[in-house]
């Protein structure tokens with residue numbers, strides 16, 4: 424996968440060189456190219472923003488630099504068309520399903536807005552996805568891009584080690600994950616549930632499913648409504 428990121432703060436994307444996403448880049452599974460939007464300005468002050476029509480607080484990002492940047496990036500591989508992603512508070516809520524969908528794409532381009540956002544005509548012209556990572560307002564699209572790219576990168580082939588699998592993810596079955604434990608067996612007087620030390624893999628799976636169901640009912644009833652529940656699941660919830 425190739426991912427281009429356009430931003431006025433390229434340094435914000437440096438964390439993509441670390442850890443899981445960094446390893447995916449070293450392996451060639453993911454290629455991240457970061458671009459400074461100001462490279463596509465033509466005035467001496469390298470202006471990327473202007474006052475909003477209709478008044479109101481703050482500034483809006485001008486369309487010309489964005490259109491020049493996206494046109495040049497898209498033209499760099501004429502045989503393909505990238506999927507253009509614009510993080511915004513007004514976007515479709517990001518989810519594991521959405522990450523799985525984006526992980527199928529060979530080429531993503533992220534437009535990191537700042538100020539009060541990007542001129543709407545750029546979004547109309549270029550955006551394939553407008554994505555919100557939550558109902559709170561960040562100062563720009565860079566952090567959202569880091570979130571989206573990490574969630575997508577871990578789904579790419581070979582990125583997660585053998586010991587981990589995206590198929591076992593929380594949300595992969597529509598529920599929250601069960602509590603996890605490791606050594607010591609007793610810590611601050613609290614013992615690891617015996618079933619997890621029993622060696623009975625079927626019992627462990629039943630326990631984890633029951634814990635995930637109860638946790639999801641308590642914290643995210645909206646997810647329970649969407650999940651596919653078995654008769655055994657319903658028995659747990661009715662208990």
Ligand SMILES: COc1ccc(Cn2ccc3ccc(-c4cc(N)[nH]n4)cc32)cc1
Nearest residue numbers: 510511512536537556557559560561563564
């Ligand atoms: C009045 O409306 C706005 C006031 C401030 C801003 C700041 N801002 C500029 C670009 C940009 C891109 C993404 C996000 C964002 C995404 C999520 N889930 N939260 N915040 C925020 C962004 C935007 C819109």
